[in-house]
Amino acid sequence: MVKVPEKATPFFEYAPAPESRAIVDIKASYGLFIDGEFVDGHGKSFKTINPATEEVLAEVAEADEADVDLAVQAARRAHSRVWGRMPGSERAKYLFRIARIISERSRELAVLESIDNGKPIKESRDVDVPIVAAHFFYYAGWADKLSHAGLGPDPRPLGVAGQIIPWNFPLLMLAWKIAPALAAGNTVVLKPAETTPLTALLFAEICQQADLPAGVVNIVTGAGATGQALVAHAGVDKVAFTGSTEVGKAIARTVAGTTKKVTLELGGKAANIVFDDAPIDQAIEGIVNGIFFNQGHVCCAGSRLLVQESVADEVLERLKRRMSTLRVGDPLDKNTDVGAINSAEQLARIHELSDVGESEGGQRWSPACELPANGFWFPPTLFTGVTQAHRIAREEIFGPVLSVLTFRTPAEAVEKANNTPYGLSAGVWTDKGSRILWMANQLRAGVVWANTFNKFDPTSPFGGYKESGYGREGGIPGLAAYLNPDSKAGA
Template identity: 80%
Template sequence: MFEYAPAPESRSVVTIAPSYGLFIDGEFGEAKDTFKTINPADEEVLSEVALAGPEDVDRAVAAARRAFEGWSTLPGSERAKYLFRIARIIQERSRELAVLESLDNGKPIKESRDVDLPLVAAHFFYYAGWADKLKYAGFGPDPRPLGVAGQVIPWNFPLMMLAWKIAPALATGNTVVLKPAETTPLSALFFADICRQAELPPGVVNIVTGAGDTGRYLVEHPDVNKVAFTGSTEVGRAIARSVAGTGKKLTLELGGKAANIVFDDAPIDQAVEGIVNGIFFNQGHVCCAGSRLLVQESIAEELLASLKRRMSTLRVGDPLDKNTDVGAINSAAQLARITELSEIGATEGAERWSPECPLPDRGFWFAPTIFTGVTQAHRIAREEIFGPVLSVLTFRTPAEAIEKANNTPYGLSAGVWSEKGSRILAVADKLRAGVVWANTFNKFDPTSPFGGYKESGYGREGGRHGLEAYLA
């Protein structure tokens, strides 16, 4: 096996200020309270960030409302110019943003550099292209923007979720107040600087940082016309209740417990790569992670042996090392949840296995883990762990695979592995999931809609479908 020398990405490409204010009406301003954001890999404080209260959210929504009058009446071709400009600046600053994202989030630099940042720029390019073609999008001859969009994003893909929310909102003529997650606010604040660099009119994009209460003030604000939320099913339910009857348009992208189904004719080495990518990408902090492996009984032993060999080569450690495969868990709270559910899995009788894996002394870390002997009654097979933990179940027939895959309150994604196209199509057609990948996993494209069923939420982001949520 190869020994890898450290290959650290330089921190010098990004300059993090000691403190950041709120970005309202094109300017950074103070708030009464602050909180600290830390690097989950070493628990060092990165910066102090403003904590927005109700009056701060009021100011941000008022700024977005004032800006809406001018922004919504701009020709689509003019709005597109701003979006194209933002996309190009993101590309120019991609190395800086990738390092920032890995510092604040804990994900490996090769993921933020090679996956997140290219997709962030691609979303702005894609929706810039739609801005002057909305009457051809299939939503009526004269589609109108809704007004002010209140957007709340999670900590697992901070900049990518921002792009998924802001790009279609601006392309359709809406203005935005966005609240990033409290553990990962920095890339959104850097994006605010990109908006100024692109000379976006003041108030079109506003960034208010804070915790759950800040998000609640924004979602419940009477002058917000559209709410978009990505996060936990529990918070999504609370938002749906608070928005009910207000006339606000709502999209929710919530949790998942995706099944990755491997049939006996699947190419095993390729499937193992897909399984590893499906659950260990971004430390398993992925709502559409393939956290339930359903493998046909006749190949289960062979596939598991191959999977364990592959897991033994995963490198866990410094997110800024270009060789790292699995980075730091995003927070102490998330690590506690992963640890608790893993201990419950072992207590309930599933067999736990992790490769030999020295973990750093400081920071939040969890070794890649698989559980075998899992039944559908186990909590680890039902509940979203949101970490690098895989539950392995077996099946004998396609019908049994479909039944087990659909036996979940969630319905965000799934994967099917087989050499037979007819089998893939037949199974995919019966899976109750918003996205089904065939002989791959975790592939995203701005032209393709993404979203779920059941407790995974409703509405779609990405593609032509992503415009609909922002149009009256």
């Protein structure tokens, strides 16, 4: 009997498939968007760069206190004279119009997001922008139905919302904030992150294209000082922030003792828990999506993998094999799985904590991959031999770095998963529905995914516990955050 040699698994090389930049018109400089117009700021300007190439993309105005004051005044006028008085059915028309324009300009938005942020184009194109449009469509449907949302017989808007968004999902976080605020009848002053302002400024153009009344949406660009001025402004009725826990605590201190409403969506250190009866192939894809999606720049990233001991070796073997197929490189290449780290500062943070992980005894592994010479890059990485005492298992790295721990019993998995100051999200992989429900009740996390990870929908609320913040975004709870159940509107 002749033994036929086992056929080797073919490895396919993908030819470059770059998305064209021609669809995007990036201006040499940008001002602030206040009262329906782009205006020069009183402060300095700063550069926004492409993290994949370190190319300067544009000069952007940095708003100072005077600029923030003008924006808040414009929002106040628009609220008291137009938007706050407008019937919900009319507000809905504007939101639907914005949603349609986003859908029509989706390719342009996706390319600009990948250029300014560094994320792969297939994520911007297939995840971010469609969910952005979905949020505006969803909340447009609520604008004339607020009295049926279970939030009181005549819920009223709060007034002016000051909103600060991060750099990891610039356009998506904008939609999470602006869509429910406008549907509820509030006006907005929004500050995008200083490293990713361009899609927010393009959204300002979309507001003009939709003929949104002047002052309803205002965009003030800048760094921390701009955000501080917005949070502290006496004319702001509601503060909504997504970002680091450290900054969230500073915002809470600033608004303490005032009448301002606040929602904070902060950091996380999510546990992705794999039991021995889990569908392993499906779980591997969920693990990869949980930590390497958007380069790990995800507040709810599954950065702690908890695997039941009996399947730990098998899971690790399959995980390493899958990680070896991930393509790192040009964010505009449609084949790219892992794009550029957003900034030099974030890359240094990832390097620091990864080096600490090794110095504390963790075993570091990354697949062989060639990183581009220019830009900010970090390979997909996992650490084994990790304990709960390791810094990489306790601190948010916000990068493509996975810590692997093991457990024996469901009770031990819960104890380890909850042993964190954060409480934003978690994932459970098992074939038993009863175990999923039991785990979901035991885990101290705002969102628990079952046999999936990193799935978002505008109808579903999202938010955390403990140092992951408070309040919810998405769904009716996200709408409630911008409404006063009393019959009187905010001052």
